[in-house]
Amino acid sequence: MMQEKTIQLIQSTVPLLREYGQQITSRFYQMMFQAHPDLLNIFNHSHQKNRTQQHALARTVYAAAANITQLEKILPVVMQIAHKHRSIGVEPEQYPIVGEHLLGAMKEVLGSALSPEALQAWVDAFQIISDIFIQIEGNLYRQAEQQPGGWRGFRDFIVDKKVAESDIITSFYLTPADGKEIATFAPGQYISVKVAIPGDPHTHIRQYSLSDAPNKKHYRITVKREDERENLPAGKVSTYLHRQVKEGDILKISAPAGVFTLNQTSVSPVVLISGGVGLTPMMSMLRTLVQTQPERQVTYIHAARNGQVHAMREDVLLLQKRNPQVKSYLCYDSPTMEDRLKNRFDIEGHIQVEWLQTVLPKKADIYLCGPVPFMISVYQALVSLGVDKSCIHYEFFGPSGVLEAANRPQTVNI
Ligand SMILES: Cc1cc2nc3c(=O)[nH]c(=O)nc-3n(C[C@H](O)[C@H](O)[C@H](O)COP(=O)(O)OP(=O)(O)OC[C@H]3O[C@@H](n4cnc5c(N)ncnc54)[C@H](O)[C@@H]3O)c2cc1C
Structure with a gap:
């Protein structure tokens, strides 16, 4: 006291x-x-x-x-x-x-x-x-x-498979090196990866959302490569994972964590809104929703620059095809000629409040993740449409922050 x-x-x-x-x-x-x-x-x-x-x-x-x-x-x-x-x-x-x-x-x-x-x-x-x-x-x-399959600290996992999802995004399928059970997780949670990069005096820890549904024999993380740009150095861990980590290598990871999780007791419609690599927790949520709550309406909205950097496009379209309760919308702000010719997106430009209003179900549970400016703009649009703030759940891919007008976080590039 x-x-x-x-x-x-x-x-x-x-x-x-x-x-x-x-x-x-x-x-x-x-x-x-x-x-x-x-x-x-x-x-x-x-x-x-x-x-x-x-x-x-x-x-x-x-x-x-x-x-x-x-x-x-x-x-x-x-x-x-x-x-x-x-x-x-x-x-x-x-x-x-x-x-x-x-x-x-x-x-x-x-x-x-x-x-x-x-x-x-x-x-x-x-x-x-x-x-x-x-x-x-x-x-x-x-x-x-x-918990069953749980552990303390960091445990060795083998990179079983590395799959390129777009020009800059790659998935890593991780299985435990000890061959034992792995803990389940709530869709939306992340793991931390600890890496020792040859020649670097420190170890580095980064968080990656689990991008597959839980209860599998593996964890999947999906990582965007942060290339060098505008005088800023390349991201340490993401480029190490992309360029140096190979199938068969070991990664040290901690057990799933995080409070940005899908509410699976609710039956309200769900809206998953992501920008860029912010789609990772949404993919886990989407897969879980179609498996465990097939009656629940899901609106999946994803914003990307264009088809070259857009990950898991086909996965989402397939899920939509097989599950009539899922409706997806893809927004590209700089579509390529090929995107246009193949009709690969629904909306050109940024997500606008007028458009959002036309696709937003009433009383939905909304999950939001993406670059900070994107989250601020979508959050503002949702609030301006009268969405109750308690229904909007969001995750930062950087230090935690808030999306309220006052006290806004600094931009973190993801
Ligand atoms: C909960 C959570 C979940 C996440 N999930 C995912 C996910 O699913 N997929 C994913 O790809 N990422 C995810 N992230 C982000 C991830 O943890 C890393 O932050 C990301 O991969 C970048 O790490 P890095 O080591 O490559 O870059 P870092 O080395 O950490 O650099 C990050 C950025 O900072 C810039 N920078 C470096 N030095 C400076 C400087 N001096 N001044 C200004 N800027 C500088 C770099 O250029 C780079 O753009 C998540 C983060 C959190 C917190």
Whole structure:
């Protein structure tokens, strides 16, 4: 229980966190990595460099302070973060390290604006908040390990098959090297892959949504190759997976995680909206829906640049053909001549609110994933059409964020 005085002191820091939050979290990561360079094996370096991680943490700290009397309000964000922590292997003993450097950064950045009493209040509050995370993550570790086919940490999987899905997207079929059972998952969940790239001093961990239906003998992930562009380096892990990992190689992966999951107890129509490689969780949901709820109406909307980069087009069209309850719409913003000649898309350009209105079923459960600007624009369109925000579920392929007008995340290229 937090004392009344502590609560008031934390609340007094809310304006400071609103203004200096990102400076604090930027300094925090610098201090922590300097003192514990081994943590560079866990944290995503690109999210540090493009500053999305600093923004995400600043938002979380601010939200914790602003909701200090009703922390249950930020429980969905806490659960999302806890799943990610479990998936990358964050352990309880790492929390005091985070606390030391986060509070050190607050002290340094805020200087005399932060009274010693307010700093002490943050020491107390951090202890309470980190205990909540440690407890939730402890439960998640136990669940991941104790479920049938489950495990703790990273397990070796063999790349059984590598299948090119488009010019830039490839699927990897992964089977456990020990030949034993694998845990099931909820459609929409992801796994973390940990790679040691020859010549690179650090290991790198990335998340990939499971793109097939659950309860198979394999997991399938589907990865977009992030090529070099506009002075930005090529993506480390995606290019390694595409260019260097071969069939028969071993990948280390953690058990499925994540809170962006298909509600299979609902019978409402489902709308799956994806942009680019954001189709991966939708493919798992779509396959599951036709297998387990054939009576449920499904609207599948996918936006891609054109047919060359569009993955799994034929799979979706086949599912639609075999399942009359499925209706798919493909939107290309730069169709090729071949796309035009072969009539390979339904809509040219971006998804527009007027068009969305014509295909959106009433009272649908909506799932959304894609590049951040795409998600913001579709989310806004849905809200403008009167869709209840609680019916819109979304996943970021980067640090977690929110799609509300205020407090928007920075763009993450996916
Ligand atoms: C829950 C979840 C599910 C996901 N599912 C999928 C999926 O199904 N399929 C998929 O393909 N991806 C998925 N992702 C994204 C995936 O985890 C990786 O982020 C993606 O593959 C890129 O990783 P990378 O190592 O190749 O690129 P990184 O090396 O991490 O680089 C990412 C981007 O940052 C840029 N960058 C690098 N350095 C800088 C710098 N100094 N300044 C600015 N920008 C820089 C790079 O050019 C690149 O474009 C998912 C992510 C999450 C969180």
